[in-house]
Amino acid sequence: MTPAISTVSLPSGEVVPALGQGTWGWAEDPHRRGDEIAALHAGLDLGLTLVDTAEMYADGAAEDLLGEALEGRRDEVFLVSKVLPGNATRRGTVEACERSLRRLRTDRLDLYLLHWRGRSPLGDTVAAFDDLVHDGKIRYWGVSNLDAEDLAELAAVPGGDAVATDQVLYNLTRRGVEHDLLPQCRDLGIPVMAYSPIEQGRMLDHPALRDVAESQEATPAQVALAWLLRQDGIVAIPRAGSAGHVRENHAALDLRLTEDNLAALDRAFPAPTGPQPLEVL
Numbered sequence: 001m002t003p004a005i006s007t008v009s010l011p012s013g014e015v016v017p018a019l020g021q022g023t024w025g026w027a028e029d030p031h032r033r034g035d036e037i038a039a040l041h042a043g044l045d046l047g048l049t050l051v052d053t054a055e056m057y058a059d060g061a062a063e064d065l066l067g068e069a070l071e072g073r074r075d076e077v078f079l080v081s082k083v084l085p086g087n088a089t090r091r092g093t094v095e096a097c098e099r100s101l102r103r104l105r106t107d108r109l110d111l112y113l114l115h116w117r118g119r120s121p122l123g124d125t126v127a128a129f130d131d132l133v134h135d136g137k138i139r140y141w142g143v144s145n146l147d148a149e150d151l152a153e154l155a156a157v158p159g160g161d162a163v164a165t166d167q168v169l170y171n172l173t174r175r176g177v178e179h180d181l182l183p184q185c186r187d188l189g190i191p192v193m194a195y196s197p198i199e200q201g202r203m204l205d206h207p208a209l210r211d212v213a214e215s216q217e218a219t220p221a222q223v224a225l226a227w228l229l230r231q232d233g234i235v236a237i238p239r240a241g242s243a244g245h246v247r248e249n250h251a252a253l254d255l256r257l258t259e260d261n262l263a264a265l266d267r268a269f270p271a272p273t274g275p276q277p278l279e280v281l
């Protein structure tokens with residue numbers, strides 16, 4: 001049976017799938033293009049309709065690939081892209097967004113994120129996001145790689161309270177955000193988007209993860225994703241370059257980790273006991 005897609009609410013009340021699809025590294029190898037597009041379509045067919053990209057990925061070519069792959073399917077998708085901090089001035093943000101829209105062959109982004117904090121004042125980027133919302137070019141905006149202090153600063157900027165999400169590195173091996181950032185996002189009423197949810201594949205040979213996977217007759221990637229997906233307010237955006245990996249990741253929606261599983265994972269990947277600097281990739 002196909003597992004139901006669990007969902008997460010944005011502050012507006014709109015719901016998005018808790019499991020999406022990432023695209024970092026796509027469109028870099030022409031030999032993989034067919035597999036990447038097939039993976040994306042397989043995911044959409046399964047309801048994994050939140051798609052994450054960025055102007056940075058393959059220097060715009062990942063957005064180009066999505067523009068081609070989403071021809072005729074744009075309305076099925078909750079499309080997320082990101083502005084580079086070097087472009088995130090008031091005018092530069094608008095221009096970067098317009099370039100992304102052209103590459104993506106669409107008239108609007110569902111969510112537009114500041115990729116990480118750079119030298120532009122947050123207030124200028126927020127003002128540009130406001131303009132883009134007003135002009136119908138983006139529906140929501142958010143941030144990425146902002147730590148708890150940055151987020152507090154953002155909330156104090158005029159219009160900053162309209163932030164819809166913070167997309168950060170979060171997986172079993174990167175739990176620092178549990179100490180302060182996740183509670184802060186809960187207080188702000190915004191979901192967190194967990195990027196690199198399987199640590200780019202590096203965690204998949206961990207013995208504890210393998211043990212839990214074996215006990216569940218699942219794969220380590222599915223356990224890593226189910227561990228994230230069991231939490232409210234978390235969207236996981238794994239990148240899978242084949243339809244097989246997409247189907248495997250989708251099946252993680254059906255995996256229920258037991259108390260014993262969770263305790264074993266806590267022993268192997270301990271929760272933070274104090275504040276830690278936000279990790280980034």
Ligand code: NDP
Pocket residue numbers: 021022023024025052053115144145167168194195196197198199200201204221222237238239240241242245246248249281
């Ligand atoms: P992920 O943690 O999603 O790992 C991707 C790797 O895992 C790929 O090599 C993929 O291989 C492999 N993989 C996927 N599914 C499986 C599976 N079921 N079994 C075994 N291997 C699997 O890493 P990413 O860094 O790509 O993060 C996901 C997305 O998050 C990015 O693509 C991007 O959209 C976003 N991101 C955002 C950042 C930010 O700064 N805001 C930073 C980093 C990522 P294969 O291709 O063969 O399937």
